[in-house]
Amino acid sequence: MTTFLQVFMTGILTGGVYALVGIGLSLIFGVMRIVNFAHGEFVALGMYTSLLLFQSMGIDPYLALPLIIVGGILLGALVERVFIAPIIAAPEHVSILMTVGVGLVISNLLLFGFGAHPQSIFTWYSTKTVRVGGVTFSGPLSVSFLITLAVILGLYWVLTRTEIGRAMRATAQNRDAAELQGINTAVARMLAFGIGVALAAVSGTLLLPVLYVIPTIGGVFTLKAFVVTVLGGMGNVLGAIGGGLILGVTESLGAAYISSGYRDAFGLIAFLAVLLLRPAGLFGKSRV
């Protein structure tokens, strides 16, 4: 039983980070109707930025978070303006190819700048653990879970209580109607992409203390983000939280009780099953 609980809770903690990656993708899809194939590359970018800050200036990843959030929003808004806004009305394969291209440029620039060898940082808390009952929690993963919760609450507040959040939700529901209400949907899209990128970068920073990072790690996270959003329903931001937790727990249980080699396959199989049987996601149709 303790083993099961241990495995289950590890899954929940990992799932929290997956949720954070997935929410960004889901927000972008909800507001802009595009699938961001570069999403994982922004996770990698967050990792390497934090790595650089840590190695060159000794800034702790957790303290770097405000910088990562602001930088992520600015970079995301810029990428949207330059690369995606011009093709927003084109058929969907165009935006897929565009974001694939942006992702390739990012991962190859990282390869250029940092080399292909795996890197990691060692902080005083990297191997710390917390014991509750018989269950051991990884220290950094627990902290990142709490930060994830705070970030999600913050996002929820922005989306429901602020003018710009309402503008984004209106754009998601009906772009033309939103424009007729005087909402600048171009700005709403820019900001949605910016926030999505910032969320991805934050998850990268949160994972840095527990992972080795290589420039091509982004592809893994793009795939995880797809699984999370499809489980939760594409464009359903709250659903993505559930999707993330389900993915984390499925992987953790599957790896422990069926086969660790197939860890990544369990999520993909669930993903295919949901795509085929319930394309709207596990939690119905509500959006953003």
Place this chain on the structure above:
Amino acid sequence: MRERFKTLAWIGAVLVAFTLYPWIFPTKLNLGVVIVLFAGMATAWDILGGWAGQLSLGHAALVGIGGYTLALLSLRAGIPPWWGLLAGMALTSVVAAMWGWIVFRLRGPYFVLSTIAVAEILRLVAINWKNLTGGAEGLFLRELPRPFGLDLFDRTVEFYLGLAFLGIALLVVWWLSWSRFGYSLQAIREDQDSAMAMGINPTSTKILAFALSAALTAAGGSLYAIYLSFFEPHIVLDIGLSVELALIAYIGGAGTVFGPTIGAVVLLGAADLFRNYFQQANLLIYGILIILVVRFAPEGIVGGWHVLLRRLTRPAPVVPVEVRGERP
């Protein structure tokens, strides 16, 4: 009718030009083999991705199945590679038909995502089913029989085999460019609902296109396996390979006869030229070019060339006055 045979003549000319390659670049035979193989596989990808408009980012699975079938039949059962190649083609077309039957009820981004998922699952199976595939350590084709005394590990032999494969792929898309089946695919790409109204069954047509694309891709994959002679899931089943094939076709010009071939020559040639400079980051060129193509030349290099030709040979189009919102 005339257009049709003009294209056929061009295919002949391109193939003849390629036959000279080993004499012109005798030191670059490795590159030549890769170019003809990738040109052929990108052309095969284009049957589904360009002509039928179903963007697939999972074609590495088909390359992998083709390569693994040939290698495993040869290593485990001593079956000669030509039979292995045909077996791989048959197997992949069956796999693709089943795969298509499952995923073609999905449209748009959902279809793309499902192709990635299926290919990734196959890669994980290949890594974990060690008894069959050798797992992550991969397989090593040490020796192959010599048909007509030809050494299959000789780069010149491989080049001409690859060229024959490219020729067959080009003839297939040439057939698409004038046949009823080809027009059905284009109709589905342009507007699936209208195509249905015209009496085309989109699902079965797309499944056929997928099976055709898969069989040709597998043929390329089998030859690629011989060329590599040592291969592992990370090389032949990786999503990076799927993306590479798709981008070669798109940058060259999706849904055109020569686009994927031009894409392969330009991209692989450029990657080779800048190899020392970029080292492992050689996909950077792919990323930059696909952004430029998507942004400025949605029809790829072939489409951009046609636009340029039209600009040069015809006077600039007169902008209708109404467009500017004022009447004379």
